[in-house]
Amino acid sequence: MKFQIEDVTVYFPYDHIYPEQHSYMVELKRALDAKGHCLLEMPTGTGKTIALLSLITSYALSKPSNPIKLIYCTRTVHEMEKTLAELKLLHDYQVRHLGPSARLLAVGLSSRKNLCINPAVVSAENRDSVDAGCRKLTASWVRALAVENPNIPTCSFFDNYEKSGSEAILPPGVYTLQDLRAFGKQKGWCPYFLARHMVQFANVVVYSYQYLLDPKVAGIISKEMQRECVVVFDEAHNIDNVCIEALSVSVRRQTLEGATRNISRMSQEIERFKATDAGKLRAEYNRLVEGLAQRGNLPIGDTWLSNPALPEDILKEAVPGNIRRAEHFLSVLRRLVQYIKGRLLSENFEKESPVSFVASLNAQVGLDQKTLKFCYDRLHSLMMTLEITDTDEFLSIQTICDFATLVGTYARGFSIIIEPYDERMPHIPDPILQLSCHDASLAIRPVFERFQSVVITSGTLSPIDLYPRLLSFNPVVSRSFTMSLTRECICPMVLTRGSDQLPVSTKYDMRSDPGVARNYGRLLLEMAAVVPDGVVCFFVSYSYMDAIINTWNETGILKEIMQHKLVFIETQDVVETTLALDNYRKACDCGRGAVFFSVARCFLRTSLLCRGKVAEGIDFDRHYGRLVIMFGVPFQYTLSKILLARLEYLRDTFQIKEGDFLTFDALRQAAQCVGRVIRSKADYGMMIFADKRYNRHDKRSKLPGWILSHLRDAYLNLSTDMALHTAREFLRKMAQPYDKTGASGKRTLLSQEDVEKMSSAGADEAMF
Numbered sequence: 001m002k003f004q005i006e007d008v009t010v011y012f013p014y015d016h017i018y019p020e021q022h023s024y025m026v027e028l029k030r031a032l033d034a035k036g037h038c039l040l041e042m043p044t045g046t047g048k049t050i051a052l053l054s055l056i057t058s059y060a061l062s063k064p065s066n067p068i069k070l071i072y073c074t075r076t077v078h079e080m081e082k083t084l085a086e087l088k089l090l091h092d093y094q095v096r097h098l099g100p101s102a103r104l105l106a107v108g109l110s111s112r113k114n115l116c117i118n119p120a121v122v123s124a125e126n127r128d129s130v131d132a133g134c135r136k137l138t139a140s141w142v143r144a145l146a147v148e149n150p151n152i153p154t155c156s157f158f159d160n161y162e163k164s165g166s167e168a169i170l171p172p173g174v175y176t177l178q179d180l181r182a183f184g185k186q187k188g189w190c191p192y193f194l195a196r197h198m199v200q201f202a203n204v205v206v207y208s209y210q211y212l213l214d215p216k217v218a219g220i221i222s223k224e225m226q227r228e229c230v231v232v233f234d235e236a237h238n239i240d241n242v243c244i245e246a247l248s249v250s251v252r253r254q255t256l257e258g259a260t261r262n263i264s265r266m267s268q269e270i271e272r273f274k275a276t277d278a279g280k281l282r283a284e285y286n287r288l289v290e291g292l293a294q295r296g297n298l299p300i301g302d303t304w305l306s307n308p309a310l311p312e313d314i315l316k317e318a319v320p321g322n323i324r325r326a327e328h329f330l331s332v333l334r335r336l337v338q339y340i341k342g343r344l345l346s347e348n349f350e351k352e353s354p355v356s357f358v359a360s361l362n363a364q365v366g367l368d369q370k371t372l373k374f375c376y377d378r379l380h381s382l383m384m385t386l387e388i389t390d391t392d393e394f395l396s397i398q399t400i401c402d403f404a405t406l407v408g409t410y411a412r413g414f415s416i417i418i419e420p421y422d423e424r425m426p427h428i429p430d431p432i433l434q435l436s437c438h439d440a441s442l443a444i445r446p447v448f449e450r451f452q453s454v455v456i457t458s459g460t461l462s463p464i465d466l467y468p469r470l471l472s473f474n475p476v477v478s479r480s481f482t483m484s485l486t487r488e489c490i491c492p493m494v495l496t497r498g499s500d501q502l503p504v505s506t507k508y509d510m511r512s513d514p515g516v517a518r519n520y521g522r523l524l525l526e527m528a529a530v531v532p533d534g535v536v537c538f539f540v541s542y543s544y545m546d547a548i549i550n551t552w553n554e555t556g557i558l559k560e561i562m563q564h565k566l567v568f569i570e571t572q573d574v575v576e577t578t579l580a581l582d583n584y585r586k587a588c589d590c591g592r593g594a595v596f597f598s599v600a601r602c603f604l605r606t607s608l609l610c611r612g613k614v615a616e617g618i619d620f621d622r623h624y625g626r627l628v629i630m631f632g633v634p635f636q637y638t639l640s641k642i643l644l645a646r647l648e649y650l651r652d653t654f655q656i657k658e659g660d661f662l663t664f665d666a667l668r669q670a671a672q673c674v675g676r677v678i679r680s681k682a683d684y685g686m687m688i689f690a691d692k693r694y695n696r697h698d699k700r701s702k703l704p705g706w707i708l709s710h711l712r713d714a715y716l717n718l719s720t721d722m723a724l725h726t727a728r729e730f731l732r733k734m735a736q737p738y739d740k741t742g743a744s745g746k747r748t749l750l751s752q753e754d755v756e757k758m759s760s761a762g763a764d765e766a767m768f
């Protein structure tokens with residue numbers, strides 16, 4: 001269908017549109033008109049992606065004199081492929097209606113692991129090995145040697161791509177990663193380098209968050225992008241954590257041992273070069289006197305991931321004299337590694353600011369802030385001069401240099417935290433030094449400053465006023481939409497008590513209460529008996545899940561549950577969990593019914609981002625999830641030193657209280673978990689928040705609007721039998737036939753005519 005939103009003709013590839021999709025587009029257009037940033041919350045299953053793509057591409061088509069480019073960031077490759085598939089559909093529709101003038105170029109960009117077509121390279125087990133495998137075949141010195149010695153292997157796809165020169169381009173169209181690989185095979189060109197090259201010409205680029213947020217990756221890919229770009233961060237509810245993760249580094253003993261080995265190997269290489277080809281080292285020295293900025297002219301196979309943490313003017317400066325010579329630089333690295341080794345011997349927990357860390361580093365081993373700042377780029381320059389291609393062997397020294405550059409660049413927003421052991425296992429020494437970023441705005445600020453409109457969107461952004469503070473930006477539009485439904489197909493409930501009226505909670509002092517474990521068990525048992533097909537349970541952590549399943553096993557509840565449904569469990573092993581999920585689906589498909597136990601969070605010492613695999617990425621739509629039970633409130637591990645330091649920073653800098661942030665973070669995670677159960681409007685499902693704390697207004701109110709709008713008073717403060725009664729009623733109602741178009745009652749699908757009427761009514765209102 002085709003309709004007007006003010007001066008823009010929107011091409012939408014379906015015959016009907018949801019009212020919230022229309023409103024979403026109206027708000028998005030306002031933000032684009034104002035050339036500002038926006039925050040939009042809309043539940044999953046309401047067609048957010050297609051609304052975004054339709055509006056932005058139609059907006060670009062309506063303003064040919066002022067072309068805008070769309071950069072669409074997704075969290076996973078799967079989401080990237082889904083987005084490109086939707087765009088393909090939309091593009092076909094636009095071309096059918098507008099002819100060739102609507103043609104655009106859209107590419108998905110991912111790492112070599114996902115794009116490489118050289119079978120000898122792509123079979124390597126991880127991303128770093130594929131990158132290194134590619135470098136071994138494409139580095140300029142390797143190819144120069146191969147010219148003289150045909151026995152030295154190179155990559156024919158890269159050679160053909162280079163030979164084709166300016167002819168190596170992608171014709172207009174929408175290319176998923178699979179399409180790129182197929183095109184590359186057909187032409188004999190490397191799809192990875194082709195896609196990287198085409199990014200600057202494409203109208204739409206779909207890639208992962210890291211290409212914009214991680215300074216190590218962002219510089220090489222995104223520096224060509226002009227200001228007239230609309231950047232979309234989809235599923236952005238965790239964007240603050242992604243930002244801080246991108247700028248945080250952890251160093252363990254193993255890292256230091258690896259770094260020492262790397263330094264020795266580089267030292268040997270330097271000696272070898274001195275004996276055979278000292279000119280290369282001299283040339284590097286001369287280049288470094290000129291500054292780092294000239295590295296942009298390197299052959300494409302050699303470019304290293306530049307570090308935009310360093311502003312351009314610094315790049316033009318000469319590299320500090322004490323690290324220009326290769327052997328001097330290695331001596332600096334040796335001293336740095338030695339110093340960190342000494343710090344890791346500490347038997348106490350330590351926390352300090354980057355400024356005091358650099359001061360003591362200077363006093364003890366004579367390394368100043370400017371030297372540290374250049375370490376990242378200096379290392380990569382040296383690795384290139386020494387013609388090192390097995391870069392995956394050098395990850396340890398790269399980590400040390402990442403650390404040095406960050407600590408030398410940022411004076412605020414970071415802490416250095418040294419912990420001799422994991423709080424949860426105090427008897428096992430496992431020292432770690434972490435440079436922990438607390439300020440999400442540092443990584444995302446360049447994006448807000450550089451691009452005209454940044455759209456942050458997800459199904460869970462509540463409370464919506466907190467994100468602008470965490471990311472420190474001013475949105476011109478900030479809206480939350482609810483889902484229009486023809487029937488009440490979502491049934492959230494807050495369960496506070498068991499059948500015996502004893503309160504249930506995972507609060508610290510109640511966690512090991514046998515009454516709580518019993519009541520949780522009875523709740524699941526009774527629900528398993530009445531709810532058909534799939535039931536998903538989320539626990540607050542692995543350790544809590546283990547403990548409670550043990551108790552249920554000992555008391556025989558688990559056996560009783562298994563009489564109604566098969567039981568599957570998420571473990572920390574990805575393969576095992578995937579297998580369990582497959583079997584869970586099979587059990588739901590064949591009518592046996594199943595329960596899936598999974599975790600809302602896993603706790604890593606080095607990360608605040610770690611969520612259960614299932615909680616973040618797996619959908620339990622339709623019969624795969626008729627009920628989801630969230631046992632407890634998934635707070636972060638509040639004794640984590642990184643978390644405590646971040647909370648302190650948030651309080652001092654943004655005036656966000658600890659309690660507010662923790663509750664917000666726990667509730668967004670709970671909403672993400674329960675939201676897995678509804679993925680479209682034709683679906684139906686129940687959500688039980690099983691903890692007395694959800695009944696408190698200050699907690700509950702932080703749930704997204706689309707859940708709150710269905711959380712009636714009658715569904716609050718329930719006991720197990722009341723919840724059971726509500727569940728039976730709900731399932732009975734859902735079993736009745738209903739009018740899917742909503743023609744008889746509420747309009748949840750709008751035709752072109754309806755939209756036109758709405759637009760003209762809006763125009764009339766505006767006129768009078």
Ligand code: SF4
Pocket residue numbers: 112115116117118121133134135137138155156157158190191192193
């Ligand atoms: S050049 Fe391309 S095809 Fe060849 S190894 Fe590298 S990524 Fe793979």
